[in-house]
Amino acid sequence: MNEPKKESRKIVGQTAATGFQVGVRRTMPITPEQAWAFLTSSDGMKLWIGHVSNLTFSEGETFTSSEGISGQFRVVKPFWQFRLKWSMKDWEKPSTLQIRLLSDKPDRTTISFHQENLDHENTREQMKLHWEEVLNEIRQKVSVM
16 A cells, blocks of 8 residues: 655745745846946945945955844955855844856846845745845946946
8 A cells, every 4th residue: 555645845945955045136237347336335235235334345354234234254256246144133043145246248247146044935035025126226226327
């Protein structure tokens, strides 16, 4: 007699090793240098980190914004990549956030936000909406550059 197979429900964005993850990307009509300059400007920073003074974007540097977002830079590759620990103020543990600037044409850059180690599918959905909004705001701001 065969046992009925248990169905395992695959939840979107759940990984075996790193909890939940989400990725959002948009292509902008700017160079990687312009994208980097915007992301590291005070206008750009407030979209993905919040208000932080005197940030140098160096590996090992920690920050806490006035909005309660905290983290530590792990990888900083100018014009190409950030990898950092990133956490909202009420989270039990930080996530890993990667921002990549991808470009195969001089006047177009894809800005990619990828976040892993999220604790729950609801957090994943919340962060998907958050990064989509960030990218929409970046698009509006860089379209007037």
